[in-house]
Amino acid sequence: AQKITQTQPGMFVQEKEAVTLDCTYDTSDPSYGLFWYKQPSSGEMIFLIYQGSYDQQNATEGRYSLNFQKARKSANLVISASQLGDSAMYFCAMRGLNYGGSQGNLIFGKGTKLSVKP
């Protein structure tokens, strides 16, 4: 069975500093995708970044980067130069990839609440 673990219920970071949000996963699928979503208090889940299990390089999207360590089964999100608008819940999610088959559903962790201090 697939499982996502986010061990940090809450994190604080000073504005303009970098922060790392932890995510570990467990799966028996040979290929899979890892996602990070941001959920502000409004409720909408906003896609941030994706990493495929066979991607050779760590994914980056603007101020977001994913520190993917396959042997350790971790996919930590790094946010550089934090902004006040980054305050939100952050969810790590994964999905098995079945090339040519069904799309599969996302399995989410419990999330980490990030608070950015001015």
Place this chain on the structure above:
Amino acid sequence: ETGVTQSPTHLIKTRGQQVTLRCSSQSGHNTVSWYQQALGQGPQFIFQYYREEENGRGNFPPRFSGLQFPNYSSELNVNALELDDSALYLCASSFKRGDADTQYFGPGTRLTVL
């Protein structure tokens, strides 16, 4: 914004009633997934529709049912509402293909069951 819309934004029902939630997918997307997010938890997968057919279901009872229409919009129906059905219901649309594809979420419908 993702282009995924949901209605209504908020809903209050009483136990035993039935509810229908609606989702319009992003243009070009043919797959809709529904998730339930209880307070303080991550979203839980309910089911997915692809080209009007159910394409996977999570651990939810049959009183949770759905539809997808030819324009790829979707409905989630919940019968015999229970107090534990109070949650944020999220729909996500994507384009089904063989490799990794991203699900884009709507703003959600917050359901309260009294």
